[in-house]
Amino acid sequence: MVTIQNLHKKFNKNVVLSGVNLDINAGGIFAVLGPNGSGKTTLIKSILGMVIPNEGNINVLGNNIKNNSNYRSQIDYLPQIANFPSNLKVKELIKMIKDLRGNHTKESDLIKLFKLDPFLDKKLGNLSGGTKQKVNIVLTFMFDSPLIILDEPTTGLDPISLIRLKELIQKEKDKGKTILITSHIMSFVEEVSDEIVFLLEGKIYFKGSISDLKIKTNQPDFEHAIASILTNNHA
Amino acid sequence: MLKILKYSFFDLMRSRWSYVYFAFYLLLGIVLLFLNNDLSKAVITLMNVIIVLVPLIGTIFGVMYYYNSKEFTELLLAQPLKRSSIFLGQYLGVALSLSMSLILGLGIPFMFYGLFKSTAIWDFSLLLITGSFLTFIFTALAFNIALSNENKIKGFGYAILLWLFLAIIYDGMFLMSLILFEDYPLDTLSLVGTMLNPIDLSRTLILLKLDISALLGYTGAIFKQFFGTNFGLIVSLSTLTLWVILPVLRIIYKSKRKDF
Structure with a gap:
């Protein structure tokens, strides 16, 4: 599905990615993890x-x-920060993106699912952070699309919306799509992802299932496994 | 590209500032006509305003639009659209809506005044054409500056400096050089110097069309010889076109290599 070979990226002198090799096969949910500034978003934006x-x-x-x-x-992409042109109405934005991509869509079910009906005629600048994320x-x-990329999808969502998002x-995924997620909420990652990719200092430190990670780090639970990687490499 | 152009254009058309800009020209046109009562004199006064104001507004609007629509741009970048069509669409949206404010704002009062029956129609058209050229040139320059500067404040600063340089400082330096080298033949130098600055070029073009080249002093005769002919007009208009094309090419070049 996605093949990355020897990816290097630096911003001015700041090296963010230094030789990333990654193969993502079709089907399944992949979580890209790593500490702040490890290059998760850069990796996704490169794709x-x-x-x-x-x-x-x-x-x-x-x-x-x-x-x-x-x-x-x-590719369907969910950006990290939901910033939209503030003088557009929700309805207009949806119409515009539809017009630009020209696919047949299923937005009405999603609008119902996230209860966005009352907001359709509101301007995007007047929406709360969580509502913007729902529009997002x-x-x-x-x-x-067969590939979905979600950058911090849980930001600002209330518990009900979070459950709906997981569903x-x-x-x-059941339709056979490939989904790429970054998140800092470990419980969310543990719940949804099939495989994780751990980025550290611009390289892939670990790729595999969560149980493999637990064995590798010798930790009983996922959150501690991640924490142990970070402390062993940064302490 | 046309879809992006459409959205940028309508987005701007709905913004308050387009109306303010339009209303300003409308008011200017009406006031000038009623105070002057003379179409060709009104055209000269308008020239003086347009030559300075159009570049300023083009620069400020261009920079402002780029920075304000950053989020929108990022949304578009993730869609199956070419980068060149995203940025050219936005650029054309800004430049077209500004030109439209100019042309309609000035055109409407003049039309009611009886422009079509007047002999000043060609002078007036030339004024609007150069005004539109200046809008396209300075919006493109503004987009260039904004694309090269992540920092908003810096971008605004450079944009204002550019306008200040081309609208005011350039003239000063140009005059100084003429005084400094007055012992030498300066015809070619002053011609080239005028060609290199779109604001000066527009001003010269209009002044010569209005047949007041005497105002231009001792180089006036040479200018008349050059710009007054069809050849001069064609060269000037091509230079203005070049002033649009080069920055636009750099927009395409720069946008292809930029990280978002």
């Missing part, structure tokens, strides 16, 4: 073509992404 790598190759669904934009029609989720999931992710 999306928003960050241009200094070196390395990325293939998405068999297409090299360099100087290519069409492959993005196969609707915009992401309304297209039926939604599970449903998409």
